[in-house]
Amino acid sequence: MLCRLFVAYSVCHQGRSQFIISRGAITIGPITDLLGRKGALRVSSAFCVAGWLAIYFSKEAWSLDIGRLANGYGMGAFSYVVPVFIAEIAPKNLRGRLTAINQLMICCGVSVSFIIGAKKGRHKEFEVALQKLRGKDADVSHEAAEIQDYIETLDRLPKAKLLDLFQRRYSRSVIIGVGLMVCQQFGGINGVCFYVSDIFDQAGFSSSIGTITYAILQVVVTGIGAAVMDKAGRKPLILVSASGVVLGCLLTAVSFFLKVHELALTATPILAVTGILVYIGSFSIGMGAVPWVVMSEIFPINIKGQAGSLATLVNWFGAWLCSYTFNYLMSWSSYGTFILYAAINALAILFVILMVPETKGRTLEQIQGAINK
Known part of the structure; x- marks a missing residue:
């Protein structure tokens, strides 16, 4: 249930994510030249780790924002430096194939996230998390009921296949x-x-x-x-x-x-x-x-x-x-x-x-x- 809440939050902030991802892709170029390819990969990894930790331990909306900012920057940086690194280390006859495999793994990761994010049933934790995000004085009963209704509707529908x-x-x-x-x-x-x-x-x-x-x-x-x-x-x-x-x-x-x-x-x-x-x-x-x-x-x-x-x-x-x-x-x-x-x-x-x-x-x-x- 908490995953569903975060997905809903993510959708509302998609434009901001694209904004930050583009910043990572632009600014990682000078970092790559300064620190080298592996150094840039370490910087990107550090931003992603920090972002997910901020999201995991989040108790307020601002910490979700910080987490998404850090993750967006890290992923934008990865989107530049990983293809560059692969292209430089790969034999010329395998360069296209290895780059394609990188894209394939990204798609696999997205698919896995959809599967994992379908877990539910933690109703008490969900309501506590929602209350923290909206503030201790906010009335979240209506919003919680809407999310619960969404989940129940989804459960009643047949499971889709590709x-x-x-x-x-x-x-x-x-x-x-x-x-x-x-x-x-x-x-x-x-x-x-x-x-x-x-x-x-x-x-x-x-x-x-x-x-x-x-x-x-x-x-x-x-x-x-x-x-x-x-x-x-x-x-x-x-x-x-x-x-x-x-x-x-x-x-x-x-x-x-x-x-x-x-x-x-x-x-x-x-x-x-x-x-x-x-x-x-x-x-x-x-x-x-x-x-x-x-x-x-x-x-x-x-x-x-x-x-x-x-x-x-x-x-x-x-x-x-x-x-x-x-x-x-x-x-x-x-x-x-x-x-x-x-x-x-x-x-x-x-x-x-x-x-x-x-x-x-x-x-x-x-x-x-x-x-x-």
């Missing part, structure tokens, strides 16, 4: 959840994030100035996105975000096109840095966090574990595929790469318009009604 996700009644929810993960990852974000310094160098712009500006902008915009998500709504935010990503890709593509054909060479660096900053700013305000939030809201409760695992698997596979193919695409055509990403993100806009319902402020029943109408 193949159940392909039943017609679940198809639209699964398509939305998985489709949003495809839109998020196949639009180029991991390639741009991991190789942003190289992009600036190839465009003729200072990589140090560009990277610093990039990092600062991402911090500010992601924070804004997390703050306005519950006010602006999921769907408008992701549509604005995806539109900005398309614009950023096109600006960057024009920059590389001009450079390749030696046209307006003085304008190409400015166009490139503008395009990349528009891209990352737009992605950070919506596409980074909103798909995770929507995914947590659209699945019926009896398939949420299985469907969540599938969507997460697709997300990590997309992350790996994007980062793995980015250099090959840039070697093929620098401007063609960003035109391809622009096209994918344009399709993402169409997908969101046609398929994704607004979930802000709606109950599970209302969301399911909107999906299945």
Whole structure:
């Protein structure tokens, strides 16, 4: 029961988690250069251990926040340094396979967490924990009854299997959840994030100035996105975000096109840095966090574990595929790469318009009604 409470808390703070994870991914680069790969792994591990200890011994909401901040930073750092370390130590003929195994283990871990988190029955401990989180003077009886009703409803439903996700009644929810993960990852974000310094160098712009500006902008915009998500709504935010990503890709593509054909060479660096900053700013305000939030809201409760695992698997596979193919695409055509990403993100806009319902402020029943109408 306590696990369910923490899951509910986690869903409400998904945007903040994505914000902190992105900070870890950005700042671990200089740490890696300073301490080395193993040193950076130790730093990442320390943050994760500290975060889980804070969560495990939590007695107040603020300690859960601290735990999630530490875990988010540690996992963001891991997301950068682990693939780098694997790529550097692996034989070239096994590099792709070993990187894929890393993604597979991440997916296995997520699946195991769903299985473990299904344990329940500790009602007294649950009520004590809820009272501590809400404050000793808060009346938690109504909230506790709602959570208890949720668990009892879930118990009465048939246990879902992976193949159940392909039943017609679940198809639209699964398509939305998985489709949003495809839109998020196949639009180029991991390639741009991991190789942003190289992009600036190839465009003729200072990589140090560009990277610093990039990092600062991402911090500010992601924070804004997390703050306005519950006010602006999921769907408008992701549509604005995806539109900005398309614009950023096109600006960057024009920059590389001009450079390749030696046209307006003085304008190409400015166009490139503008395009990349528009891209990352737009992605950070919506596409980074909103798909995770929507995914947590659209699945019926009896398939949420299985469907969540599938969507997460697709997300990590997309992350790996994007980062793995980015250099090959840039070697093929620098401007063609960003035109391809622009096209994918344009399709993402169409997908969101046609398929994704607004979930802000709606109950599970209302969301399911909107999906299945």
